[in-house]
C-alpha cells in the first residue's frame with residue numbers, strides 16, 4: 001500500500017490549496033516542490049540586501065474568500081492591504097488619478113472630456129454586474145461541453161438564469177466582451193484619446209493580444225471578479241508580500257498532516273494499465289500514490305511529465321496547440337528614496353499616487369505597437385508598465401526607513417527574440433531601456449536606484465517552470481476558458497489518464513492568485529473517490 005493517497009506536483013498556491021482540501025477530506029497527501037521554497041508565483045524574497053518584495057505576482061484581489069476562510073489563512077498571517085487609487089500616466093505628463101473621491105475623479109476626467117466620466121461610471125457598473133455573474137462560476141466545475149449528464153444540464157440552466165436576470169444593456173455588453181474587439185468597445189463608450197488610453201490598458205490586463213482581437217477584453221472581466229475584505233473589485237497588496245499567502249497555506253496544510261517536500265523536482269509521472277501509479281523524482285526516487293494532482297501547467301504536465309504516448313493522439317495534438325505565452329517581464333527595484341513623478345510633485349511626501357496601482361502608457365496605439373513589436377520578436381520599447389510601490393503601505397519591506405521597493409510588470413516582451421537572439425544576452429539592454437523610460441516619469445530614478453532583479457519570460461520559465469513564461473498557465477482567451485480549459489475533454493480537472501488531475505491555473509477558471517482551480521480540483525478528486 002502507498003504511503004500517500006495523493007501526490008501534488010508543485011507547491012504553487014493552487015497546489016497548496018488542493019493539498020489542504022484533500023487533507024480536509026481525509027486523504028494522506030504529499031506535496032513535491034521543485035524549488036527550495038513553496039509558493040510558485042506567489043512568494044516574497046529579499047532581492048537586494050535590506051529590500052524584500054513579492055518576487056513575481058504582486059497584487060491580490062482574486063483570492064476566493066471561501067478559500068481564505070476554509071484554510072484559515074488570516075490565522076496563519078494573511079493580511080491584505082487595499083490599494084485605494086489608480087494612476088494612468090504618459091510620458092508627456094498627462095495623467096488620470098482616480099481616488100475614492102467621486103468629485104475629484106470627475107474633475108480628473110473633465111481635463112480631457114465632458115462626457116467620459118459618466119461613460120466610465122456606466123462602464124464600470126456593467127463590468128461589475130458581468131464580473132459578479134462570472135465570479136459565481138469560479139468555484140464551480142464547468143459543465144461538460146460534450147457527453148453531458150444531468151448535473152451539466154443543471155449548471156448550464158443555472159448559468160442561463162443568471163444571464164437572463166441581467167438587464168438588456170448588460171447582456172449586450174456581455175456578448176460584446178465575449179465576441180467584440182476591445183477597440184470597438186472603447187470607441188463605443190469613450191471619446192477622449194487620454195481616457196481611451198486608460199481604458200485600453202485596463203481592458204487588457206494580463207493578455208498578449210492587440211486591441212483588434214475579438215474577445216480579448218474577457219481578460220479584464222477575469223480580473224474584475226475579485227474583492228478585498230468584502231469590497232468588490234478592490235485590489236491590494238499583502239502584508240509581508242505575496243509569500244505571506246502561500247506561507248499561510250503551507251502552515252495550514254502542515255497542521256492537517258500534509259507532507260511538503262521542497263527541492264523535490266518530479267521528472268516523470270508513472271503510468272501502468274492506463275492509471276497513474278506515482279512519480280519519479282529527478283533524484284530517481286519513486287513515490288507511489290493512486291492520485292496525482294499536477295499544479296504544473298498543461299503542456300508541462302501532459303507533454304513533459306506524462307508524455308504524449310499516454311494520451312489519445314488528437315488530445316495530445318490539441319494540448320500542443322494550447323496557447324501559452326503572456327509576454328511579461330518582471331522587475332523588482334530597490335530605491336534609496338521615495339520616487340517622485342515629475343508630473344505630480346509632492347516635496348518628498350507620500351501622496352495619493354504613491355498608494356496607487358500606476359500604469360505607464362502612451363495611448364491605445366502604443367499598446368497595439370507594443371503587441372506587433374513583440375510578435376516580430378522585438379521587446380516593446382517602451383513596454384506598457386504596471387507599477388506599484390508596496391513599501392509605502394508596508395514599510396517593513398525595507399530595513400531602512402525612507403527607502404522603498406517598486407514592482408514593475410513590463411508587458412509585450414516576447415519569449416522568442418528575433419534573429420535567434422538570447423534573452424540572457426539582451427536582458428541588460430532591455431533593462432537599460434526600461435530604466436530610461438521610467439526616468440521620463442521619475443527624473444531621479446537612476447540616482448535613487450540601488451539594486452534590482454529582472455525576470456525575462458525565459459527566466460520565468462526557468463525559475464517557475466511556466467511554459468514560455470506564461471504567467472496564467474495559458475492565455476485567457478474565449479476558446480481557452482471555462483469548459484474548454486485546457487481542453488473540452490479535460491475541463492473537469494480529470495485528465496484522460498486514470499488518477500491524474502490538473503489543479504493549477506491551466507484549469508478553470510485560469511490564472512491569477514485565486515485558489516479556485518486548486519479548490520475545484522480537490523472537490524473533483526474527493527467526488528471521484
Ligand SMILES: Cc1cc2nc3c(=O)[nH]c(=O)nc-3n(C[C@H](O)[C@H](O)[C@H](O)COP(=O)(O)OP(=O)(O)OC[C@H]3O[C@@H](n4cnc5c(N)ncnc54)[C@H](O)[C@@H]3O)c2cc1C
Nearest residue numbers: 010012013014034040041057058059266465505511512513
Ligand atoms: C511575474 C508575474 C506577475 C503576476 N502578477 C500577478 C498579480 O499581481 N496578481 C495575481 O493575482 N496574479 C498575478 N500573476 C499570476 C499568478 O501569480 C499565477 O497565475 C498563479 O500564481 C499561478 O499559481 P499556480 O499555483 O496555479 O501555479 P504556480 O505558481 O506556477 O506553481 C506551480 C509550482 O509547480 C512547481 N513545479 C514546476 N515544475 C515542477 C516539477 N517538475 N516538480 C515539482 N514542482 C514543479 C513550480 O516551481 C511552482 O512552485 C503573476 C504571475 C507572474 C509570473
